[in-house]
Every structure is written in C-alpha cells, then in structure tokens.
Amino acid sequence: xxxxxxxLNVVLTIVAFAAxxxxxxxxxxxxxxxxxxxxxxxxxxxxCIPGVQFSPTLEHWRSELGSREMRNALLNSTVIxxxxxxxxxxxxxxxxxxxxxxxxxxxxxxxxxxxxxxxxAFTAATFGVDWRLAILAAFVVFLGFAMxxxxxxxxxxxxxxxxxxxxxxxxxxxxxxxxxFLLIMSQLKxxxxxxxxxxxxxxxxLPFAIVIMRQAFIDLPVELEEAAMVDxxxxxxxxxxxxxxxxxxxxxxxxxxILAFCWNELLFALNLGTLNAKTVPALLAGSSSTRGIxxxxxxxxxxxxxxxxxxxxxxxxxxxxxxxxxxxxxx
Amino acid sequence: MRWDSRLKYIFLLPTVIWVLCFTMFPLFxxxxxxxxxxxxxxxxxxxxxxxxxxxxxxxNVWNAARVTLTFVLVGVAIQLILGLLFALLFNRKLPARGVxxxxxxxxxxxxxxxxxxxxxxxxxxxxxxxxxSLGSRIPWLSNPDWALVxxxxxxxxxxxxxxxxxxxxxxQNIPEEYYEAARLExxxxxxxxxxxxxxxIQPSIILVLILRMSEAFKVFDIPFALTSGGPGIxxxxxxxxxxxxxxxxxxxxxxxxxxxxxxxxxxxxxxxFFGRIRQAxx
Numbered sequence: 001x002x003x004x005x006x007x008l009n010v011v012l013t014i015v016a017f018a019a020x021x022x023x024x025x026x027x028x029x030x031x032x033x034x035x036x037x038x039x040x041x042x043x044x045x046x047x048c049i050p051g052v053q054f055s056p057t058l059e060h061w062r063s064e065l066g067s068r069e070m071r072n073a074l075l076n077s078t079v080i081x082x083x084x085x086x087x088x089x090x091x092x093x094x095x096x097x098x099x100x101x102x103x104x105x106x107x108x109x110x111x112x113x114x115x116x117x118x119x120x121a122f123t124a125a126t127f128g129v130d131w132r133l134a135i136l137a138a139f140v141v142f143l144g145f146a147m148x149x150x151x152x153x154x155x156x157x158x159x160x161x162x163x164x165x166x167x168x169x170x171x172x173x174x175x176x177x178x179x180x181f182l183l184i185m186s187q188l189k190x191x192x193x194x195x196x197x198x199x200x201x202x203x204x205x206l207p208f209a210i211v212i213m214r215q216a217f218i219d220l221p222v223e224l225e226e227a228a229m230v231d232x233x234x235x236x237x238x239x240x241x242x243x244x245x246x247x248x249x250x251x252x253x254x255x256x257x258i259l260a261f262c263w264n265e266l267l268f269a270l271n272l273g274t275l276n277a278k279t280v281p282a283l284l285a286g287s288s289s290t291r292g293i294x295x296x297x298x299x300x301x302x303x304x305x306x307x308x309x310x311x312x313x314x315x316x317x318x319x320x321x322x323x324x325x326x327x328x329x330x331x
Numbered sequence: 332m333r334w335d336s337r338l339k340y341i342f343l344l345p346t347v348i349w350v351l352c353f354t355m356f357p358l359f360x361x362x363x364x365x366x367x368x369x370x371x372x373x374x375x376x377x378x379x380x381x382x383x384x385x386x387x388x389x390x391n392v393w394n395a396a397r398v399t400l401t402f403v404l405v406g407v408a409i410q411l412i413l414g415l416l417f418a419l420l421f422n423r424k425l426p427a428r429g430v431x432x433x434x435x436x437x438x439x440x441x442x443x444x445x446x447x448x449x450x451x452x453x454x455x456x457x458x459x460x461x462x463x464s465l466g467s468r469i470p471w472l473s474n475p476d477w478a479l480v481x482x483x484x485x486x487x488x489x490x491x492x493x494x495x496x497x498x499x500x501x502x503q504n505i506p507e508e509y510y511e512a513a514r515l516e517x518x519x520x521x522x523x524x525x526x527x528x529x530x531x532i533q534p535s536i537i538l539v540l541i542l543r544m545s546e547a548f549k550v551f552d553i554p555f556a557l558t559s560g561g562p563g564i565x566x567x568x569x570x571x572x573x574x575x576x577x578x579x580x581x582x583x584x585x586x587x588x589x590x591x592x593x594x595x596x597x598x599x600x601x602x603x604f605f606g607r608i609r610q611a612x613x
Binding site: 009012013015016017019020022023024025026027029030033041042043044045046047048091092094095097098099101102104118119122126160162163164166167168169171172173174175176177178179180181182183184199200202203206207210211235236257260263264266267270271280281284285287295298299301302303304305306309310312313314317320321324325326327328329330 | 336338339340341342343345346347349350351353354355356357358359360361363364417420421423425426431433434435436437438439440441442443444445446447448449450451452453455457458460463464488492493496497500501504535538539542545548549551552555556570573574577578583586587590591593594597598601608609611612
C-alpha cells in the first residue's frame with residue numbers, strides 16, 4: 001500500500017511537470033524563433049536551443065523595437081492603458097464605496113419611467129426632432145412623473161441590484177457597441193485619437209472596477225470609519241483617509257488588472273485607431289498582411305505585446321483569482 | 332451611526348451617467364440600426380425585421396453559429412475538465428508547487444492576439460514547431476477541420492489556466508478537517524471527492540462555466556490572429572462575421588442585427604444562470 005502511493009506520487013509529479021512544460025513551450029519557442037538568424041528559421045531541428053544549436057542574435061529585436069511604428073504603438077498603448085485605468089478607478093472607486101456603505105433604494109417605477117422617457121427621446125430624435133429639444137422634453141416629462149405618480153408605488157431596488165446592473169455589462173459582447181461608438185466618435189471628431197480609445201476602455205472596465213472595489217470596501221471593518229466620524233471626520237474624510245488607505249492594496253491590484261485589460265483590447269483599437277492611435281495589438285493584427293509570415297518578426301512582435309501584461313499578472317498574483325471572478329472566489 | 336448623506340449620490344451618479352451615455356445609449360443606437368438599411372451619405376431605409384430575416388437565410392450566419400457553438404461547447408468543456416484535473420493535481424503536495432502554479436498562470440493576462448501570433452510559430456506548416464521538431468505533417472492551418480481544431484487548442488491553452496487557478500483557490504479553501512473526518516470513516520479517495528470536494532467547489536465550477544461561456548461566445552482575437560477566419564470561412568466566429576460585415580461591407584444595419592442576435596444568445600445564457608450569479612455576488 002505504501003509503495004503504491006509513492007509510485008502514484010512520482011507519476012503525478014511527472015504529469016504536473018509535463019503539463020507545465022506544455023504551457024511553457026510556446027513562450028520558449030517564440031523566444032527561440034525571435035533570436036534565430038533568418039537562415040535558421042525553418043531549418044532548426046529539435047528544440048533549437050539558443051547558444052547550442054545556433055548563435056543567438058538580437059538583430060530582430062533591435063530592428064523591430066527601433067522601428068517608428070512599433071515605438072508609436074508602444075507609446076500609444078502605454079498612454080491609453082494608464083490614462084484609461086486611472087480614470088476608471090477615479091470614477092469607479094467612489095461609486096464602489098457608496099454601494100458598499102450606503103443604502104440606495106431607487107423606486108422601480110421611477111427607473112421604468114426613466115427608460116421609457118429615454119426611449120421616447122431617442123425615437124423622437126431619430127424621426128428628425130432636434131436631439132437637444134427631445135432630451136429636454138423627455139427630462140421634463142420624467143421629472144413630472146417622478147414627482148407625482150412615482151411616489152405612489154413602493155416597489156424598490158437595492159444596492160445588490162445596482163451592482164448586478166454594473167456586473168451584467170461585463171457579459172455584453174463588445175461587438176454590439178462597435179458601430180455606435182464609431183458613429184459617436186466621428187460626431188465628436190475623435191476617430192483615430194487616443195482619447196477615443198481611452199473613453200472606450202474606461203467604459204468597458206468601469207463595471208469591473210466597481211464590482212471589485214465594492215467587495216474590497218465591504219471586506220473592510222466599518223468600525224474604523226465610524227470611529228473617525230465620531231472623532232469629527234466627515235464622510236468624505238472617512239472615505240479618503242481611512243477606507244482608501246486600507247483598500248490601497250486591492251486598488252493597486254485592480255489597477256494592474258485593468259492596465260492589462262486595456263493593453264489587450266483589440267476590437268475597438270482596430271476600429272478607432274487606424275493610424276495615429278494605433279496600439280500594439282492593432283499593429284500586431286496587421287502583421288501577416290504587410291510582410292507575409294516572417295517568423296522572427298511575428299515572434300518579436302507577439303512577445304512585445306505579451307510581455308507587459310504578463311509581468312502585470314505576476315505582480316498581481318495574489319489578487320488574480322478574486323479579480324477574474326469579480327470577487328466571487330477568494331484567492 | 333447614521334450611514335446616510337447626500338454625498339452618496341455624488342459618489343454614484345457620475346458612473347451611472349457614464350454608463351447611460353457610453354453603454355446604454357450605444358445599445359439602443361445599435362438596436363435602432365438593426366432595423367434599418369444604413370447608407371453612407373444617404374438617408375437610411377427602414378426595413379422592419381428585414382435584417383433579421385436575412386440573417387436566418389444567410390449560410391454564413393449558420394456557419395458562424397456552428398463555429399462559435401463548437402468553441403463554446405467543445406472548448407469550454409475541455410477547459411473545465413482539464414482545469415479541474417490540474418487543480419486537483421496541484422492541490423497535492425508537489426515539489427516547487429508555487430513556481431509551477433505561477434508558470435501555469437502566465438497565459439491569463441497575455442494579449443490574446445499576441446498568443447494567436449505566437450502559435451503561428453508552432454502550427455505553421457513549413458517551419459512551425461510541430462512540423463520542424465516533431466515531424467508531423469498534419470495540415471494545422473490549411474485544412475478547414477484541422478484549422479478549427481488548432482484554434483480551439485489555442486483557446487484551451489489560453490483559458491485552462493483560468494479554470495485551474497479559480498478551482499485551485501476553491502479547493503484550498505476547503506478545511507482540512509473535513510478530509511480527516513472522512514479518513515477516520517475510511518472513505519475512498521473517490522468518495523471523498525464525490526461527497527466532500529465536489530459539493531463544496533460546485534458553485535465555483537458553475538461560476539467559471541458562466542464566465543467562460545459568456546466569454547467564449549465573443550471569441551474574436553485568437554482566430555483573427557491565427558487563421559483570420561480561414562481557410563475560407565471555416566473558423567469564422569460570430570464576432571468575426573459581424574466585424575467583417577461592418578468593416579468590409581460597411582453594412583452597419585445588417586451588422587447590428589447580427590450583433591444583436593449574439594447579444595440575445597448571451598443574454599439567454601446569463602439569464603439562465605442569473606440566480607447563481609446573484610448568489611455568487613451577495
């Protein structure tokens with residue numbers, strides 16, 4: 001019995017190592033390809049270990065990272081990712097705090113009225129009514145309704161419903177909003193600007209930030225903030241001096257995860273950033289058509305795109321599980 | 332302590348307004364577009380349900396639906412099974428477990444399109460790793476069926492770590508006492524899995540399933556990089572078809588209708604699991 005478990009342990013250890021090798025292999029192979037001289041690209045037998053089977057060259061890395069389009073793309077991606085994640089947290093954190101600490105009880109009927117008036121304004125605008133007029137009229141109708149009839153129905157929603165509303169936007173296929181965004185951005189004259197992509201990335205990561213940060217604030221002991229308020233701090237003081245400081249690690253991890261999401265975004269980068277605002281993924285997407293399949297070149301570009309978010313993932317190790325499941329599973 | 336203040340509205344309202352402007356408004360807008368034939372520089376023509384009727388008669392749509400469903404059913408099923416097996420494996424005492432676990436999570440945040448291109452150097456039929464080093468002559472990218480297989484393989488490579496890491500976390504949250512008690516009753520490993528492990532991690536499995544399925548319906552980046560939908564349209568997913576309709580044919584109305592069909596399917600799935608989602612995010 002004892003020896004059987006020992007054999008089993010050895011076998012399982014080997015299986016685990018083999019699995020890890022399978023997951024490591026593509027990275028290794030891409031690195032190996034990127035270091036090979038072009039003549040060796042197709043003719044390198046076996047594992048093609050750099051330094052053993054060929055003498056590695058950094059030439060491809062140098063020429064690719066030195067190219068103007070790659071530098072532009074790296075700069076664009078970095079600027080967009082940092083700007084978008086900063087503003088996502090700036091908008092999302094207070095909202096998350098409000099959802100964690102205060103009680104919201106919007107009346108169901110008021111929400112329905114709002115949606116109804118929104119649709120009304122929208123329909124009116126599509127049939128040629130000036131959109132400013134339509135919005136104004138709808139707003140007046142809505143206010144009137146909320147003041148009178150709205151007070152007579154008691155059915156209310158709670159914080160959880162609001163959180164779920166934010167969460168449900170994560171399930172939305174982004175392709176649905178591509179065309180509207182294209183049209184909005186062309187109206188605002190923002191096509192092919194970094195600002196457009198920043199706006200898009202904020203929109204898609206905002207629900208994520210809210211859900212994660214709300215859970216982080218709920219997990220904090222509320223007593224500290226209450227003690228501060230007893231000592232005379234305002235709500236805002238309790239939020240900024242106590243809750244924000246205590247939630248800082250989660251906030252940093254959320255920032256890193258959002259940075260990676262923004263960096264990886266492809267669909268909108270392809271649509272909204274054609275030339276001046278081309279990000280690394282968008283640049284990569286054109287690789288096969290512009291130069292054919294040149295392995296070393298593809299490998300360098302793919303690795304350049306991959307490395308920054310992978311490093312972020314390593315830094316945020318501890319928070320990955322909570323982050324990717326929106327806080328439903330604790331890591 | 333009175334947790335109430337006007338401040339709460341100032342905290343919450345900016346995000347609500349943001350979402351109304353940049354998520355809800357575009358959603359309505361594309362719903363509207365889906366009922367029109369949109370012409371550039373000319374007034375649009377109202378079609379009623381014309382775009383949707385056209386979609387149901389379009390063989391490309393059925394093909395894209397078939398490809399996407401294969402991704403969702405086959406891909407996610409394999410990811411779940413593999414991920415669960417790895418999680419169980421890594422939950423044991425292994426040498427260098429932390430390092431191995433970290434390596435397994437490398438693909439999690441890696442740029443999907445970068446992964447797609449990276450796998451070209453693996454699957455390429457002249458000089459890819461499989462051809463050059465393993466000598467296999469399988470037409471990974473040029474045969475329609477194999478192309479689908481290779482794209483699904485890359486998806487599995489990319490997303491099994493997600494299932495793995497979440498389920499591993501769930502496994503490690505199970506108190507050791509449960510197993511000790513079971514060992515006293517001399518339960519077999521299978522019984523322990525069946526009656527202790529599985530019931531406890533079952534909510535996590537369902538959660539992973541929902542998250543993976545809703546993501547898999549949107550699959551775009553990896554097939555875009557690896558095969559660009561080819562050969563022919565054999566790996567063209569629903570998102571890619573919609574994207575092509577917009578980009579190549581500028582058919583915004585029809586594209587919006589297709590996008591809405593996808594949204595509808597994802598909504599049905601999410602609604603089916605809505606009770607579970609609600610519970611998970613209490």
